[in-house]
Every structure is written in C-alpha cells, then in structure tokens.
Amino acid sequence: MSVSIVSTRPFDDQKPGTSGLRKKVKVFQRLNYLENFVQSTFDVIGDFAGQTLVVGGDGRYFNREAIQIILKMAAANGFGRVLVGQGGILSTPAASHIIRKNKAFGGLILSASHNPAGPDEDFGIKYNISNGGPAPEGVTEAMFARTLEISEYKILQAGNIPLDTVGTFQLGEMQVEVIDSVHDYAELMKSLFDFPAIRELLAGGFAMKFDAMHAVTGPYALRIFEGMLGAPLGTVMNGAASEDFGGGHPDPNLTYAHDLVDIMYGEYAPEFGAASDGDGDRNMILGNHFFVTPSDSLAVLAANADKVKGYRGGIAGIARSMPTSAAADRVAESMGLDCYETPTGWKFFGNLMDDGRVTLCGEESFGTGSNHVREKDGLWAVLFWLNILAVRKQSVAAIVQEHWKRFGRNYYSRHDYEGVDSSAASRALQNVRDKSPELPGTQLAGRTVSTCDDFAYTDPVDGSVSRNQGVRVLFEDGSRIIFRLSGTGTSGATIRIYLESYEADASKHDLDAQDALAEMIHAAGEISGLRKLTGRDAPTVIT
Ligand code: G1P
Ligand code: ZN
Numbered sequence: 001m002s003v004s005i006v007s008t009r010p011f012d013d014q015k016p017g018t019s020g021l022r023k024k025v026k027v028f029q030r031l032n033y034l035e036n037f038v039q040s041t042f043d044v045i046g047d048f049a050g051q052t053l054v055v056g057g058d059g060r061y062f063n064r065e066a067i068q069i070i071l072k073m074a075a076a077n078g079f080g081r082v083l084v085g086q087g088g089i090l091s092t093p094a095a096s097h098i099i100r101k102n103k104a105f106g107g108l109i110l111s112a113s114h115n116p117a118g119p120d121e122d123f124g125i126k127y128n129i130s131n132g133g134p135a136p137e138g139v140t141e142a143m144f145a146r147t148l149e150i151s152e153y154k155i156l157q158a159g160n161i162p163l164d165t166v167g168t169f170q171l172g173e174m175q176v177e178v179i180d181s182v183h184d185y186a187e188l189m190k191s192l193f194d195f196p197a198i199r200e201l202l203a204g205g206f207a208m209k210f211d212a213m214h215a216v217t218g219p220y221a222l223r224i225f226e227g228m229l230g231a232p233l234g235t236v237m238n239g240a241a242s243e244d245f246g247g248g249h250p251d252p253n254l255t256y257a258h259d260l261v262d263i264m265y266g267e268y269a270p271e272f273g274a275a276s277d278g279d280g281d282r283n284m285i286l287g288n289h290f291f292v293t294p295s296d297s298l299a300v301l302a303a304n305a306d307k308v309k310g311y312r313g314g315i316a317g318i319a320r321s322m323p324t325s326a327a328a329d330r331v332a333e334s335m336g337l338d339c340y341e342t343p344t345g346w347k348f349f350g351n352l353m354d355d356g357r358v359t360l361c362g363e364e365s366f367g368t369g370s371n372h373v374r375e376k377d378g379l380w381a382v383l384f385w386l387n388i389l390a391v392r393k394q395s396v397a398a399i400v401q402e403h404w405k406r407f408g409r410n411y412y413s414r415h416d417y418e419g420v421d422s423s424a425a426s427r428a429l430q431n432v433r434d435k436s437p438e439l440p441g442t443q444l445a446g447r448t449v450s451t452c453d454d455f456a457y458t459d460p461v462d463g464s465v466s467r468n469q470g471v472r473v474l475f476e477d478g479s480r481i482i483f484r485l486s487g488t489g490t491s492g493a494t495i496r497i498y499l500e501s502y503e504a505d506a507s508k509h510d511l512d513a514q515d516a517l518a519e520m521i522h523a524a525g526e527i528s529g530l531r532k533l534t535g536r537d538a539p540t541v542i543t
Pocket of ligand 2: 112113114277278279280281282
C-alpha cells in the first residue's frame, strides 16, 4: 500500500462555524473538498504520530464515504490507530466519551446535527481535541487559515475497511478498530444514574416515549431504554436510523418533533416524553401536556443534582450560554455556586469543565450536559430527568411548577427567522447597534432599558477574548432581548431573537410564554426594523 501525495487548490469557504464545517452534501462531494479540510486539520493540530484518532458520525448520507476517505488520510498522515464506530456510527456525546476514555489525540465527528440529511441536504465535520470537546477558536482559526493555502494532501491507496464488522483491521501501518457504537456510552450512563430505580419506575406503569427522529440515538435509546431499563417495546419511536433521517428535520423542539408532541398533548398522553436530534447531543423534555424549556431544564437538573448518583457529591458550578435564560443563575446563587455566562456554542464550556469550575452546562437551544463528556448530551439529560422522576415520584409539571414557586419563573422564548437575506439580517442587528447609545434610560416594552451592548467574553481560564457574540438589550428588571445571527446555517441567514422576562409572583406563573412576552416581542420588532427588512411578518420557528 502506498501513500499518494495529491495536488489540490484551496477553497475559500471552509471556515468552521458554531460547530464545525457544515455545507450541502453536494459541496462536500466536490473534488478534494473533504480532503482539503481533513488535511488542513491534520496540518495544524500538532504531533500525532503513532497516536489514536476517533472517527464516527450521525449516519447521515455521505457518512460512510467520508469515513473511508478519513481513514486512508489518517493512515497516510501517520496516526497509529483509529477507533471508529460500527457502521460509522457514533453519537456526538459517545464520540466525546470514546476520545476521553481511550486518551485519544482527538476525533473527527461527522454531523450536521439537526439539519436535514440526504443527497441534497447537509453534511458536516468537526474536530474535537483530546479532552473530548470541540476544538477551541484558536484551533479552528488555524484550520481555516490552513485551508486557504493548502496545496496537497496525503492519502493511502488502499481498499475500504468493512465498517459493519466489529474487529481490528490493518490500513498500511495504522490499525483500525471498529467498535460497538453504544457499549461504552451505555456503561457511562449506568455509572452516573440509578438504573435499578429507573427500571422500577418503568416497571411500575410509568409511561414514557422517546423520539429518536430516525437519527443516531435510535440504537442508543433502544439498547438503554428498552434493553437495560426494561421499558416496553415501542417506548422508542422512530428508532430505525436512516441516511436521510426519514426525510425529516431531526431537531427536538415543538415544531419539528411533532410526532412526539402530538402524543404528549393527546388524549392518553404518557407521563414523560423526550426527543433527541440528528447526532444525539440535543434533548427536549415534555411532561403530560407540559413543555419544559431547555433553560428551565438546566435549572431543575441543577436544583435536583443531589438526588442523582453521579452528582450527589456536589456540583462545582454551572455555566450557561449568554442567550439562555437566567433561571440557572438563581439556583447557583441559592447553592452558593458560581454561574458562568459564555458565548453560544458548547466549545466555550470546555475550559470551565477542564478547570474544575463547572459541572453542569446548558444552552437554550435544547442542549444540556455535564463534565462526564465535553459535548452536550441528549440521552444523558433524559436519564437525568428519569432519575429525578424515579426519586421524587411527582409529575414533570409538578416538579417544574414547584421550582418556579421557589425560584421565580423566567418566561422565555426564542424566535427564529430562517433563510432570510444575509444583508437584511446584518442590517437588522446593525439597527439595534445604531440605537444602542440612546436606549439606556428609555422605556421599552413597559420597562426601563439599563444597557445595550455587543456581548464579549473573556475566558477566565486562558484569557482568550470572543467579541460580537450577540446584541443585547438589558432591562433594569432583569428582562432581556438579544439578537444574534446563527453560525450553523448552510443557506441564507437565520436571525435569532431571544426574549426573557422574570416573574417572582407565583400567582402569575401560569401564563403562556408568548402572552407573557408579548410586549417584548413587539419591542424587538420595532427596534430592529426586522419585518420591513426581511419582508416576514412572523418567525419561522418559535421555541
Ligand atoms: C445553534 C445553537 C447553539 C448550539 C449550536 C450547535 O447555533 O443556537 O446554542 O451550540 O447550534 O448545536 P447557532 O445556529 O445559533 O449559531
Ligand atoms: Zn446536535
């Protein structure tokens, strides 16, 4: 087997976004496109000669082809060993765990998360470092710089590895181990949660549904819920993973997880419902006719961590992304813990966890996780909730309502305008920036504006600074309106507007969030001029 050195020319659009490089499959299929990105990554991540690389993806269209190319490039570039999930499958949190457990140099995760899959849809790739978390900005910037000057890549001339067969194979000098995609991850979950107690709960007639949305969590959920925890067959719905995710949009929210939502808001709704996304890192939690916002979910998990085996010893601190509601801050305060506010994207939590400053992290975008891995983790959140339900023996709604009574309720909603014209989107944000000097002290949505700024973050561990992370309008009563452009889309721009208002009075906790936030929603439209600029009169998705 020989190594080929292939000449190539740079592409100018390989800048990783919030979570790696995401493009249409057709773009990734262009001659040398994937190869350029992989070689650029290998060129900047340091000396990995003889070391281990982890490779796996969410199983979407092009996953298998991409993995064969990556394996041959890893061999040609001098890795000693690659661990790859059977069939090319590893959920994002499972990949993070495999990297950590095997002390790998890093990993390549193939996913475009919740974006639709198939020949005309999306593909993605991201590099995770040895702590199991997404590469920090310094690394992704170096990768991008390298993509702009690359002139050749190395690849081994060899046959394909039989990805469906668990076992060890030789690829030139490198070993490829095809591993069971689920086993190690399931064992990790068993070490964190009280499986016998959850088993007893499920055996006692407690009904739950988990929607795998035809994506990567199918095999994980079937093995854990219906296998290890003895939930009845059929508990996992849409559990057969397919390359196009059943033609759906595997984003676990009230809009896209409609199969599950119909059941949970239907006549004979189970007590508990949950869903995860394309690559298994997001989660949505539902009770019988009850939706738990991701921001509240983080706060509830933190407040109940003492009831769960893996966290009983105490949690170090909590971190949330800036647009996530401040519900968790109140819990942290009552527990005497630090609460960190980071920019959007899981990569900002890595340093805080590595430094022992935080245990639990969350984002409003249906992402929750802990220091057990360095990615958010959908099934982990579902098991955490099940563990709490098994201990408290109350309904989901009762647990959340009691939480509000104790800490107050942070009414919260996110409005997304998807696929809008990029310049109109930038203009809408600029409109708010332009007004920001005059806004403080004025009345908006019946409240007084206190500050208006562009969020910037200084990492307390390594001192790195990230600027322009969202335009914030902050009010004296703690309410907030935040404007941000998505960094994960593949066509046009997506404007995200985050709305939050705090209500301490328990007699006012049963409003619909859209009603409670109506004045804020109106104000957001006014100051950004969004409707006029985009020609849209309503958001595409409301969560
Ligand atoms: C979105 C979410 C963000 C999350 C990311 C990856 O990014 O908002 O919280 O970390 O997906 O799942 P965005 O499109 O807003 O840049
Ligand atoms: Zn995801």
